[in-house]
Amino acid sequence: MKKPSPTTALTCALALSAALALTACSGPGPATNATPDGPATISILDWFSGDIDHEATQKVFDRCADAAGVKLDRQSIDGANLVQRVLQQASTKTLPDILMIDHTDVPQIAAMGALRPLTDADISSEGYADGVVSSGMYQNKLYGLIPNTATLSLFVNNALLKEAGVTAPKTWDELKSTAAALTHDGQYGLGFSAVADFQATWQFLPFFWTNGADETDITSPEAVEALQLLTDLLKAGSVSNSVLNWTSGDVREQFVAGKAAMIVDGPWDIPVVKSEAPDLDWSIVLIPTKNASDTSVAPLGGEAWTLPATSADPAHQAKAGEVLKCFLGDDSQISMGVARATIPGKTTLKDEYLKQMPDMATFAQQVANARSRTAKLGVDWPKTATALYQAEQLALTGQMDPADALKSEAANLG
Template identity: 30%
Template sequence: MNKPTRRRLTATAMTVVALTVGTAACSSGDGTTSAKAADSGTYTLWDPYPQFAKNSAWAKLLDGCGSRAGVKIKRTAFDTSDLTNKALLAAQQDNSPDILVLDNPVVSTLAEAGTLTTTDENKVDTSKVDRNLLAAGQPGGKTYGTPIGANTLALYYNKDVLKAAGVDIASVKDWKSLTAALEKVKKAGKKGITFSAIGTEEGSFQFLPWFWGSGAKLTDLDSSGAASALSLWSDWLKKGYAPNSVINNTQTTSWQEFASGDYAFAENGTWQLAGAEKAGFDYGVLPIPGADGGSAPAPTGGEFVTVPVQGDTGRYTTTRKLVTCLTSTENLYDTDTTLSYVAPTSAVQDKQVASDAKLKPWVEAVKSAKGRTSDDLGTKYPKISEQMWKAVQSALSGADSPKDALTAAQDAVK
């Protein structure tokens, strides 16, 4: 194979680096952010998990993989946005960590910047990973890492509210039957559905299952399918099936509304499972239905384990051992349980469902999920997403019709 060489940062990446500010990071190492360790027996890893301390299951997994490879792992944890800037700056200074754990949409940004090696170059095996999840790390037809786990969106439902309204959850199979259920819930004096439509990436993230569930594509924001998805949300607000608060709801505030016990449905993610167990009412989970049935593709969250370009190419052999350990069938189960993720491989997904049957609908949702940067959108996605959330805000506030809002969005992207 051709050995990975130093790649020049793109102009876009240099702009991001220039805007980088010096913010503090949490670390399980010595508190410094220098990627290169003093001795060659130490390998550096940066991740977006500042919530995990030295004694966490994640940190212990890293230490164990280091021991197996005969090296020490020095870990530094950053907030997600800070990690991207730090990674680009480190690449500019030829000081990248050996391993980067990245939010999956960021993979395209760093790959385009020339800071990551491909799996063809570093020989990391991705053959067992679900193809739909791997696609989020494949800009330009090349693979830049492997997913460590995934989360996505589905519909939580309150069994008591649905029972009181005479709704059989088995009848909810598509948009028409879901809307009919919401109508019954409202007539019974309860609240219908809550979600996040805020004017940020969270709003786009929550709209995407409905957008994709209509058959729409991100390269064509003003298609008839896209308009039908936005009309669905808009009509729910007009009829009182969803509250006006969704316009400003984050995923957290939307969840708080559902946790009150008054709502029949809430669109949210695997990260709310612990909260659901504490909510005090019987709940279930349903994959978000497509317009005409089946499971709609929901966007994938979760991280990729990537290997940055190194000036010393001799480090890749040990780095590959570390990545292979972190993403092994044995370790993925423990890691994804810790992170509340669905595993990226069928073997580990089966093990998760066998251990906890409540994960079955989440595995189904992940199998139908789609990366936001898939379809080779790469770094085009952020601009598309911004126009999408603006269109959602415009339509739900009544400023524009869904069709006009999406037409303006498509014109802005062009």
């Protein structure tokens, strides 16, 4: 082989470096109008990568895209990677035209200045549950809405309850006695997730809020009482200490296997339990309250849809708004709610929805009172949420009593 001439070598080296630099720097750019005259392409990013969720939402998106005369470029990625992807896109100004985020992240993303208020696209929060509206607000502007909500209730195994001669608990005292009666031979009365992440916080909140505690002061006597309840249940042996490492999926499997007679769980698991244990005799009741007269308050869950301020073209922005408005429409909320076993965000649709999904009555009732986790603390919520699950772990492992656990975690909030 002949040695390349210096000039060839130089060109070659430069070309190589340039190629490398290009591949290193060029990412997928923002999807804008495909052709100057053709239909606009609206880009969408969400975490509905599972079959049921993806299909149900895709159907609605297809219908809405047809109505608006646009094409769609939709990406559905794994939930665990969504926030990282959004941050990356935010820093390169390549956010999609329509973005789904967990509603607890709305304040974070809105605080960036990356979102347009939904009211700009003529989308109103009228008719939505209070929790939905407050979770979508940041500095008095509406940035996100949840078409289909979820919350937590108590799943009870009717057969095991009947066998033990007890009925579903309504108060904390009943919860303790029922759980104790249901505990024997490797079977536990109650199951919930207390794993060291936000799932534990999410499952602790029904007890915390129902008792009148508030996230702005996690050391209040009401907060201590709520944590004391769970600690007592564990100490009494009615709850396995495995809950310290169970995700909500693990808890559901305990219920399906008949090893946990009652569990804290949400509507998305109804289809799973039905398909895994078609013969199981079970029902759903409200989370018990301390006194029979208290109102059961559970946290609101669900994915919020937002409009990032990416495209500078008003016509393109309008098209994106039109698609989202249709996606959040009444028909869409009901059809997706039926397919995904989640409750329409608009409380005004409750009756029509329950006609098709009578199983969801308890959840629909719980959603009406459900509370948004970020309404009061906004961008500071993740810190407090961490403090709450850390305190729960300290108390349930017996390292500190509930009052000290909450106090020491509150001290870290600084």
